[in-house]
Amino acid sequence: MPLLMRIGSHLLKNRLIVAPMAGVTDRPFRQLCKRLGAGMAVSEMVTSNSLLYGSAKTARRANHEGEVDPISVQIAGADPAMMAEAARHNVDRGAQIIDINMGCPAKKVCNVMAGSALLQDEALVARILDAVVKAVPEVPVTLKIRTGWDREHRNALNILHIAENAGVQALAMHGRTRACAYTGNAEYDTIRAVKAAARIPVIANGDITTPEKAQFVLDYTSADAVMIGRAAQGRPWIFREIEHFLNTGEHLPQPEVTEIHAVLLEHIHDLYAFYGDLTGVRIARKHISWYTRGLIGSSAFRHTMNQLDSVSEQLAMVNDYFALAARADSRLRYETASDTPSEYRSASSHKNHTTQDLPPASQLAA
Numbered sequence: 183m184p185l186l187m188r189i190g191s192h193l194l195k196n197r198l199i200v201a202p203m204a205g206v207t208d209r210p211f212r213q214l215c216k217r218l219g220a221g222m223a224v225s226e227m228v229t230s231n232s233l234l235y236g237s238a239k240t241a242r243r244a245n246h247e248g249e250v251d252p253i254s255v256q257i258a259g260a261d262p263a264m265m266a267e268a269a270r271h272n273v274d275r276g277a278q279i280i281d282i283n284m285g286c287p288a289k290k291v292c293n294v295m296a297g298s299a300l301l302q303d304e305a306l307v308a309r310i311l312d313a314v315v316k317a318v319p320e321v322p323v324t325l326k327i328r329t330g331w332d333r334e335h336r337n338a339l340n341i342l343h344i345a346e347n348a349g350v351q352a353l354a355m356h357g358r359t360r361a362c363a364y365t366g367n368a369e370y371d372t373i374r375a376v377k378a379a380a381r382i383p384v385i386a387n388g389d390i391t392t393p394e395k396a397q398f399v400l401d402y403t404s405a406d407a408v409m410i411g412r413a414a415q416g417r418p419w420i421f422r423e424i425e426h427f428l429n430t431g432e433h434l435p436q437p438e439v440t441e442i443h444a445v446l447l448e449h450i451h452d453l454y455a456f457y458g459d460l461t462g463v464r465i466a467r468k469h470i471s472w473y474t475r476g477l478i479g480s481s482a483f484r485h486t487m488n489q490l491d492s493v494s495e496q497l498a499m500v501n502d503y504f505a506l507a508a509r510a511d512s513r514l515r516y517e518t519a520s521d522t523p524s525e526y527r528s529a530s531s532h533k534n535h536t537t538q539d540l541p542p543a544s545q546l547a548a
């Protein structure tokens with residue numbers, strides 16, 4: 183099994199990649215995950231509609247100031263010429279890898295025949311990939327897909343061959359079909375079959391929530407890397423936990439309360455600076471909720487914290503909560519006997535993992 187992961191000329195420091203998540207993997211979150219162990223982080227998807235390039239949201243998504251290499255930007259759309267233009271636009275603004283989204287089932291994306299909806303039109307997939315690869319010859323292009331359109335049309339192997347012929351340099355696969363949305367368990371047999379046939383690196387994705395699960399998926403699929411999405415929300419240090427386990431077979435202890443307090447403060451200050459105070463406070467609420475999910479006494483804290491609108495109130499409440507937590511125990515304490523949030527605990531074996539541990543599909547953007 184290869185221990186190094188390379189995408190084009192970029193040698194990653196490990197085989198752990200942050201999944202693109204719209205509304206989550208903004209620059210502050212990507213930077214934090216990279217600092218806490220991820221080898222790479224893919225940006226939120228950026229539209230290929232050039233009419234929107236001037237919008238604050240799209241401009242923010244193309245901002246990579248201070249981001250650690252390699253900078254991977256995901257683009258979404260269905261028109262080959264517009265996708266080529268979007269790739270060029272983002273490379274000119276610092277993207278070092280262009281990732282193409284054919285894995286997202288969000289209505290907003292699928293209704294215009296983009297994201298995973300594209301998987302049902304293989305000729306169009308070929309035209310998009312060709313156009314994008316030709317538009318940015320100096321950077322590697324990667325592709326993110328699901329296993330197929332629906333359970334009867336798992337065409338990931340065909341897509342692999344189309345991608346390889348077009349010059350795509352890595353393939354990330356979420357082990358569900360588009361029709362599955364987020365229901366059921368991710369399956370790894372299709373990823374394993376695609377990896378066995380692939381000449382390019384394959385990245386396995388879907389329901390990887392613990393170090394054991396990462397090890398299992400790497401072993402079972404022989405994938406070159408794993409990609410982690412929801413389990414990194416509020417737990418950006420999951421990457422160092424997985425890396426440590428893959429290297430030693432041992433678990434790191436739960437982190438010190440003071441460390442996570444500092445990590446969260448750094449994160450939310452970065453959000454205020456990136457989005458401005460008003461939007462920053464709103465976005466920070468979501469992250470603070472994720473960080474504290476399952477921690478002792480945290481539900482009352484979240485309830486009050488979610489009603490606060492100012493930076494000073496939000497910071498004061500976070501500081502109070504963590505000061506109290508640090509007095510109770512030097513390490514993070516969860517409300518369960520095993521000291522582990524339920525979403526990590528019950529997923530510790532691939533066999534007993536269920537999507538009940540994950541947020542409901544209605545809360546998911548993609």
Ligand SMILES: Cc1cc2nc3c(=O)[nH]c(=O)nc-3n(C[C@H](O)[C@H](O)[C@H](O)COP(=O)(O)O)c2cc1C
Nearest residue numbers: 201202203204227286356388389410411412547548
């Ligand atoms: C909030 C959210 C936003 C997402 N946005 C994107 C996106 O912009 N592009 C994409 O390819 N996948 C997107 N995804 C899918 C993830 O990249 C990933 O494939 C999926 O969550 C499965 O991995 P996980 O089980 O580790 O979360 C999103 C998922 C979530 C939960």
